[in-house]
Amino acid sequence: MIPYRRHTLDNGLTVVVNRDRTSKLTAVNILYKVGARNEDPARTGFAHLFEHLMFRGTRAVPDFDLPVQQASGENNAFTNNDYTDFYITLPRDNVETALWLESDRMEGLDITPEKLATEKKVVIEEFRQRYLNQPYGDQTMLLRALAYRTHPYRWATIGLTPDHIAAATLDEVEAFYRTHYRPSNAVLSISADMEEERMFALAERWFAPLADRPAAAAPIPQEPPQTEARRLEVERDVPATTVTVAFRMGGRTSDDFRTGDLVSDLLAGGDSGRLHRRLVKELRLLASANAYVSGDVDPGLFVFTGQLLPETTVEQAEAAFRDEIEALQRHDVAAYELEKVKNKFEANTLFGELNVMNKAMNLGFYEMLGDLALVNREVDEYRAIDPETIRDFARRTFRPENSSTLIYKARK
Numbered sequence: 001m002i003p004y005r006r007h008t009l010d011n012g013l014t015v016v017v018n019r020d021r022t023s024k025l026t027a028v029n030i031l032y033k034v035g036a037r038n039e040d041p042a043r044t045g046f047a048h049l050f051e052h053l054m055f056r057g058t059r060a061v062p063d064f065d066l067p068v069q070q071a072s073g074e075n076n077a078f079t080n081n082d083y084t085d086f087y088i089t090l091p092r093d094n095v096e097t098a099l100w101l102e103s104d105r106m107e108g109l110d111i112t113p114e115k116l117a118t119e120k121k122v123v124i125e126e127f128r129q130r131y132l133n134q135p136y137g138d139q140t141m142l143l144r145a146l147a148y149r150t151h152p153y154r155w156a157t158i159g160l161t162p163d164h165i166a167a168a169t170l171d172e173v174e175a176f177y178r179t180h181y182r183p184s185n186a187v188l189s190i191s192a193d194m195e196e197e198r199m200f201a202l203a204e205r206w207f208a209p210l211a212d213r214p215a216a217a218a219p220i221p222q223e224p225p226q227t228e229a230r231r232l233e234v235e236r237d238v239p240a241t242t243v244t245v246a247f248r249m250g251g252r253t254s255d256d257f258r259t260g261d262l263v264s265d266l267l268a269g270g271d272s273g274r275l276h277r278r279l280v281k282e283l284r285l286l287a288s289a290n291a292y293v294s295g296d297v298d299p300g301l302f303v304f305t306g307q308l309l310p311e312t313t314v315e316q317a318e319a320a321f322r323d324e325i326e327a328l329q330r331h332d333v334a335a336y337e338l339e340k341v342k343n344k345f346e347a348n349t350l351f352g353e354l355n356v357m358n359k360a361m362n363l364g365f366y367e368m369l370g371d372l373a374l375v376n377r378e379v380d381e382y383r384a385i386d387p388e389t390i391r392d393f394a395r396r397t398f399r400p401e402n403s404s405t406l407i408y409k410a411r412k
Contacts, residue, residue, distance in 0.1 A: 001376050002359050005196045006367070009204060011212045012184025016363040016372065017199040018191040020356050026192035027360035028088045028098035030106075031368055033187075034180035035082040036159070037152040037220055037298070043168060045123065045159025046176050051079045052119040053173070054086065054181075058108040064101060071097040079157050082297040083368055089357050092192050099206040102188070106181060107210050113170055120165050127162040135238045139408055146232050147246045147301055147404040151223040153294075179215040183207060189363040191356045223248075223299065229400045233407040240287060243317040244305040244406045247397050251299045253369055258378070259393040260293045260302050262385055265341040266333060267291040267304075267324065272340075274327075275306070279320050285312045286320075297369065302397060314407055328394035332387035346379050 004018045035047050054077065055064050068075045073090025075098075088098040131137040141156050148154035159165060188207065190199045226248050250256030267275045268291040275289035286306040294300035304321050308314070352358045366375040374381075 002353055002362065004363055004372070004375075005200075006372060007200050007203075009183065009208050011208065011210055012182075013203070013207050013210075014187045014367055015200060015203040015207075016187065016189040016367050017196050017203075018189075018359050018363060019194060019196055019199075020191045020359060021193050022354075023191075023193060023356040024091065025089050025356050026092045026095045026098070026190065026194070027357040028090075028095065028102065029189045029357070029360035029364045030086050030102050031187045031189070031364035032084045032086075032181060033185050033368055034084055035080050036155060036157045037081050038180065038217060039152060039155075039159075040218075041152070041155075041160070043164050043172060044155050044161070045127075045157075045165045046168070046173070047084055047180075048079045048157050048159065049119060049123050049165055049168070049173070050176065050181070051077050051084055052122060053111060053115065053177075054105055054109065056115045056119065057110055058104050059110045060104050060108055061101060062110075064105065067097055067101060073098065081153055081157055083365075085361065085364065087357060087361060092194060095190070095192060095194070096202060096206070099202055103206040103210060106183065106186065106207075109177060109181070111170065111174055111177065116168075116170055116173060120168065123158075123165050124162040127158050127165070131156070131158055132162075136236075136242070136408065138236075139242070139244070139406070142232060142234065142408075143244055143246055143301075143303070143404065143406050146230050146406060147226075147248065148223055150221045151298065152220060153223075153296060153298065153300070178213050179217060182213040182215070183210050184212045184214070187364045187367045189360045189367070191359040191363070220298070226402050226404075230404040231407070232405070233409060235409045235411045238408065238410050240310070241308045241314065241410045242305060242408045243308065243314055243321070244303060244408065245318070245321055246301045246303045246404045246406075247399075247402050248299060249293065249302045249397050252295060252297050253371055253374070254299075255381075255389075256393060256397070257293065257295075257300075258382055259385055259389055260397065261295075262338075262341055262345070262382060263328065263390060263393065264291045264293050264302065265344060266328075266337065266390075269341055269344060274324060275304075278324065279306065279317075283320065285309065285316055314409075318405070325394065325398045329391060329398065331391075333390055338385075338387065338390075342383055342385075345382050349379055 071094035075088040289306040
């Protein structure tokens with residue numbers, strides 16, 4: 001349970017605070033509601049580029065990291081398809097350093113041609129090293145393009161091609177900043193051993209003077225229902241063939257997401273998960289097997305994936321996945337097995353709440369989802385999932401016409 005209070009500044013900035021009486025540290029988290037799904041299809045990778053640019057300094061603070069280090073703090077950031085998150089942990093007495101820095105770069109980022117050129121090179125090199133020159137590097141990109149035809153989830157956070165970043169102009173980058181990096185498109189969350197009113201007052205002091213820059217962002221095109229099975233086979237210079245089957249499923253706030261997440265733990269929750277136990281240990285068809293949900297805000301994917309042993313055929317691997325799916329569709333999950341994965345989810349949630357940074361991040365994330373109270377309600381909603389709900393989910397979701405299968409063959 002994370003106690004919190006919420007307030008919105010006049011400029012639209014949402015502020016969520018938590019008093020943590022157990023920590024000597026303060027966590028300041030600022031989430032911007034911009035990710036890869038907010039990009040122009042002709043200029044992908046901008047959200048990730050900005051994660052880099054936001055550390056390149058402002059007109060007032062040329063070196064962002066130095067004041068953080070002088071305040072005995074640490075900072076970092078990450079970007080995904082739905083949002084971009086920046087976080088700082090530091091001693092409570094230095095909390096205003098974090099608020100000063102974040103308010104400064106929300107409005108005063110100094111994007112020069114030289115800084116842009118430097119970060120473009122960094123991002124393009126990352127694209128090449130992680131996605132183009134790495135074994136299995138383009139696997140996720142191919143799967144996204146197969147499973148989505150309309151929604152921006154069809155490209156990864158890094159973008160569709162490094163050419164989009166290479167061709168980005170200073171005007172385009174500044175326009176992206178003005179559109180998305182503004183008070184009403186952000187959530188500031190703070191967790192500290194400090195009176196809530198004090199935290200609100202500090203947020204008001206540092207962020208209220210910032211003017212909002214209302215901007216009409218382009219609507220996000222939604223993916224139509226999938227009506228036929230999709231399939232793609234490619235050959236690459238990799239050690240082993242992999243088979244990946246993705247099924248479209250509900251978004252992050254849906255009941256289907258929670259059921260799917262629980263099912264993924266039933267299938268792939270460690271060595272005792274069904275896929276490892278059956279397909280790796282007993283049948284010896286796969287070297288490794290996994291199942292996971294993408295966790296996207298909009299309707300996402302439930303993914304089965306396995307790396308084949310040399311003697312296993314693609315047909316055998318696909319048949320093995322179908323057998324596991326049919327077991328979920330036809331039979332109730334045993335009470336012990338279901339209780340085990342529910343206990344795991346609850347334990348992970350409670351353990352995460354011990355960390356001051358996790359508290360601040362979670363408050364920002366659930367506020368971004370539009371259901372802040374879910375941060376304290378979700379364990380109960382997982383607890384309410386029963387065998388019939390799982391069987392119904394499996395029947396509705398794991399349908400051939402709802403599938404996208406990627407065969408990633410090792411070149412002989």
